[in-house]
Amino acid sequence: MSDLGPPAVVAGEKETLLAFLRYLREAIIRKVEGLPDDVARRPGVPSGTSPLGMLKHLSGAELVWLEWAFLGRDPFPDTSMEVAETDTVARCVAAYRAATVRADALWASLDDLDAVSVREDRTLRWILVHTVEELARHAGQLDILRELIDGDVGR
Template sequence: MSDQGPPAVVAGEKDTLLTFMRYLREAIIRKAEGLPDDIARRSGLPTGASPLGLLKHLTGVEVVWLEWAFLGRDPFPELGMDVVETDTVASCVAAYRAAAARADAIWATLDDLDAVSAREDRTLRWILVHTVEELARHAGHMDVMREMIDGSAGR
């Protein structure tokens, strides 16, 4: 796995943050792709997190802050990391990509980063920065797991 450094971007606040969010999504997906399903289901960390579990969690994260908290849509998404035998790398990556595409479509319609969310006392700016933070934190977890599994390093 070759290292893919952070994106070079000259843009405003929202576009810069969205560019880093998309970069982190792809880094996370790259860490899961190529793993055998049975290995991707296993936890290698004391917390019990697995590559597929993190993908499932992040699928919910893409929905919870933007759709549930900011827009006030129901239902509250699943945020757990539980993995079942039928979960595969392909199915979890596809679900994550679909949630990310749905989020990107919503982000494209939102311009006022000072707008306050429907359910939480948070601005859209806070939600965007927090989403980037959540992805960055879990990208680090995926880095560690992948290196423990097969020695692969890089973003």
């Protein structure tokens, strides 16, 4: 697994944050790809977190903030880390990529970072920064899981 370096971007606030968001998404996928399905399903720490569980969680996390909290749409996206025996790396990566395509379409349609969400007392700016923070935190956790699994280290 080779990590890409952070994006070199000269842009406004929203474009810069979205560039880092996309970078983190790809880093997360790279940390899971190449693992055998049974290994990716297996918890790597006592809390029960597994690489596929983390990926499944992140498939809903960004959409919780954009669709449910900011736009007020139902239902609440699934953010559980529960992994089934039928979950595979390929299917979970595809689901995560589909969720990020959906999120990117929403980010593209939302311009006012000062707008306040429908369900939470949060601005779109707060949601974007929090999303970058959450993905960065989980990418670090995946770094540790991957190192415990096969010694592969991230950035």
